[in-house]
Amino acid sequence: xxxxxxxxxASLTSCGVYLILRVRTFPVVxxxxxxxxxxxxxxxxxxxxxxxxxxxxGAGIDSTDPLPQALVLTAIVIGFAMTAFLMALALRAxxxxxxxxxxxxxxxxxxxSDQG
Amino acid sequence: xNSHLIIAPxxxxxxxxLLLLFDRQERVWPRRLLxxxxxxxxxxxxxxxxxxxxxxxISVYQLGNWQAPFGIVxxxxxxxxxxxxxxxxxxxxxxxxxxxxxxxxxxxxHALFMFQLMGINGAFLSGDLFNLFVFFExxxxxxxxxxxxxxxxxxxxxxxxxxxxxxxxxSLFLFALGLLYAATGTLNMADVGxxxxxxxxxxxxxxxxxxxxxxxxxxLKAAVLPLSFWLxxxxxxxxxxxxxxxxxxxxxGLYALWRLWPLMYGVDGSPLQxxxxxxxxxxxxxxxxxxxxxxxxxxxxxxxxxxxVLVSVGSLMLALTQATTVAWAAGLYYLIxxxxxxxxxxxLVGVISHHRGSHTDQxxxxxxxxxxxxxxxxxxAMLLVGLxxxxxxxxxxxxxxxxxxxxxxxxxxxxxxxxxxxxSRAGSTVFWRHQLGDKLTRLTFQQVAPLSMLLxxxxxxxxxxxxxxxxxxxxxxxxxxxxGYLDAVLGGSAAIEVKP
Numbered sequence: 046x047x048x049x050x051x052x053x054x055a056s057l058t059s060c061g062v063y064l065i066l067r068v069r070t071f072p073v074v075x076x077x078x079x080x081x082x083x084x085x086x087x088x089x090x091x092x093x094x095x096x097x098x099x100x101x102x103g104a105g106i107d108s109t110d111p112l113p114q115a116l117v118l119t120a121i122v123i124g125f126a127m128t129a130f131l132m133a134l135a136l137r138a139x140x141x142x143x144x145x146x147x148x149x150x151x152x153x154x155x156x157x158s159d160q161g
Numbered sequence: 162x163n164s165h166l167i168i169a170p171x172x173x174x175x176x177x178x179l180l181l182l183f184d185r186q187e188r189v190w191p192r193r194l195l196x197x198x199x200x201x202x203x204x205x206x207x208x209x210x211x212x213x214x215x216x217x218x219i220s221v222y223q224l225g226n227w228q229a230p231f232g233i234v235x236x237x238x239x240x241x242x243x244x245x246x247x248x249x250x251x252x253x254x255x256x257x258x259x260x261x262x263x264x265x266x267x268x269x270x271h272a273l274f275m276f277q278l279m280g281i282n283g284a285f286l287s288g289d290l291f292n293l294f295v296f297f298e299x300x301x302x303x304x305x306x307x308x309x310x311x312x313x314x315x316x317x318x319x320x321x322x323x324x325x326x327x328x329x330x331x332s333l334f335l336f337a338l339g340l341l342y343a344a345t346g347t348l349n350m351a352d353v354g355x356x357x358x359x360x361x362x363x364x365x366x367x368x369x370x371x372x373x374x375x376x377x378x379x380x381l382k383a384a385v386l387p388l389s390f391w392l393x394x395x396x397x398x399x400x401x402x403x404x405x406x407x408x409x410x411x412x413x414g415l416y417a418l419w420r421l422w423p424l425m426y427g428v429d430g431s432p433l434q435x436x437x438x439x440x441x442x443x444x445x446x447x448x449x450x451x452x453x454x455x456x457x458x459x460x461x462x463x464x465x466x467x468x469x470v471l472v473s474v475g476s477l478m479l480a481l482t483q484a485t486t487v488a489w490a491a492g493l494y495y496l497i498x499x500x501x502x503x504x505x506x507x508x509l510v511g512v513i514s515h516h517r518g519s520h521t522d523q524x525x526x527x528x529x530x531x532x533x534x535x536x537x538x539x540x541x542a543m544l545l546v547g548l549x550x551x552x553x554x555x556x557x558x559x560x561x562x563x564x565x566x567x568x569x570x571x572x573x574x575x576x577x578x579x580x581x582x583x584x585s586r587a588g589s590t591v592f593w594r595h596q597l598g599d600k601l602t603r604l605t606f607q608q609v610a611p612l613s614m615l616l617x618x619x620x621x622x623x624x625x626x627x628x629x630x631x632x633x634x635x636x637x638x639x640x641x642x643x644x645g646y647l648d649a650v651l652g653g654s655a656a657i658e659v660k661p
Contacts, residue, residue, distance in 0.1 A: 070321065087339050
């Protein structure tokens with residue numbers, strides 16, 4: 046189980062990092078989303094993995110740590126809002142630049158060729 | 162009743178911001194009045210809290226009356242009170258300046274300004290690391306929107322970079338918190354400090370990785386060298402009042418590291434001790450040198466001001482890593498000065514570019530400017546370069562005295578010389594080389610008053626330097642006393658009982 050989770054987090058993180066390094070805004074947004082998925086899974090595992098146990102201390106013999114679950118919930122909400130904001134921003138930047146390059150360089154190159 | 166005052170710096174801007182969201186009328190004065198009320202009321206609240214903290218007691222506010230390591234606490238000590246006061250004294254003039262017309266450049270400026278203040282104040286008060294993360298996100302999302310205020314492709318580009326970088330930073334923050342929880346089993350700052358001091362941590366390696374990641378996150382917010390390339394672009398693209406408010410933002414990152422230093426990094430015998438200081442000190446020096454060169458190369462006044470923010474970040478980071486009471490006291494004095502002076506410069510640049518029409522703040526020949534602006538520019542240049550007798554000089558002198566390190570002296574003095582050259586060149590270009598025949602535009606009271614308020618505050622820093630240094634020394638020694646912090650937060654008797 047630990048190995049499976051570790052492999053999942055690692056592959057999500059590496060895909061996320063790869064996509065963030067791309068030059069167009071959409072892959073960057075997807076990369077950040079993958080990275081936030083990896084973070085959420087990682088937070089889950091930080092209270093150690095416990096299977097088939099309630100998240101309430103004292104109710105059963107075995108219980109899992111409830112705190113990471115609360116933290117993950119907060120992290121999901123914040124990550125979701127941030128992704129939505131970034132998506133809107135990327136659209137706005139696309140409108141301003143006329144392309145989806147993260148630096149908007151295509152339009153700068155065009156302007157220079159116009160002037161020259 | 163008095164104990165509830167601690168949460169007021171968070172609730173006041175929150176409710177002001179929420180009310181501002183409902184106002185969708187054409188008329189702007191009700192919004193301005195409400196926002197002004199919100200930013201003005203922060204000042205007496207911060208002063209009262211300052212008074213409460215000045216006795217040396219640490220006040221703890223348990224949210225929902227949950228006991229300290231389990232519930233979230235707000236902690237008010239002298240450092241928090243100082244930062245709240247610096248923020249409140251900064252926010253009012255900046256808001257007044259924005260009411261001069263910059264707030265009309267886009268929608269929802271007033272509400273976003275309030276939410277930004279809420280996030281900053283919350284970060285200064287939080288005694289819990291995850292809560293700190295949440296307040297970081299609050300201040301960041303407000304700052305994303307504020308940075309885009311006024312629109313234009315330049316702002317869209319700077320905003321996109323700023324948002325993506327900070328989202329990566331937030332992910333790293335969460336990774337660090339996860340590791341810290343795995344290593345210590347808690348996220349309450351005092352409890353983390355207790356576990357590390359007792360040497361109870363599960364795995365030293367986990368603690369080291371999480372500590373290093375946390376430093377990376379705070380260095381990104383504070384803009385220390387390898388993570389500082391975003392700052393000049395973002396700050397110089399923002400509208401003047403937004404950039405001026407952002408002058409406190411780098412200090413939030415520094416504050417967080419300062420708060421955690423005696424609890425995590427400076428603990429004798431902890432796995433984190435001595436792990437990062439040499440790196441951070443070197444990077445801080447490199448930041449100062451890099452920023453001075455950047456300022457020299459700046460083609461716009463706003464970019465120059467942004468590079469100056471970086472100079473102060475480098476100096477403060479070095480003072481932080483020294484971990485002595487003298488260095489911290491000097492650093493805190495310099496922090497107050499550099500925040501207000503940098504904000505005043507951003508506001509002045511806004512006024513200058515307003516008067517220069519299409520030339521904006523480019524360092525090139527333009528229309529003539531009123532003499533008063535030139536005088537203000539000289540005053541600010543003296544403050545920021547560190548010429549005697551102003552507070553910049555006192556701050557840098559204190560830092561030099563507190564940090565007897567040859568490389569630091571060399572870097573700081575040389576960078577000050579470079580800044581002097583930069584300011585002389587920029588000032589003579591903007592104020593003396595103007596086209597003949599252009600009419601002089603009239604200065605209004607509204608344009609000059611807010612930044613004069615900040616200048617007067619810096620003057621007060623100069624005159625009251627000695628009592629203020631006593632205060633910052635008291636703050637530094639309280640901050641260094643980790644045991645006192647642990648007792649106040651975790652010891653049940655010292656905590657204030659909040660009645661439901």
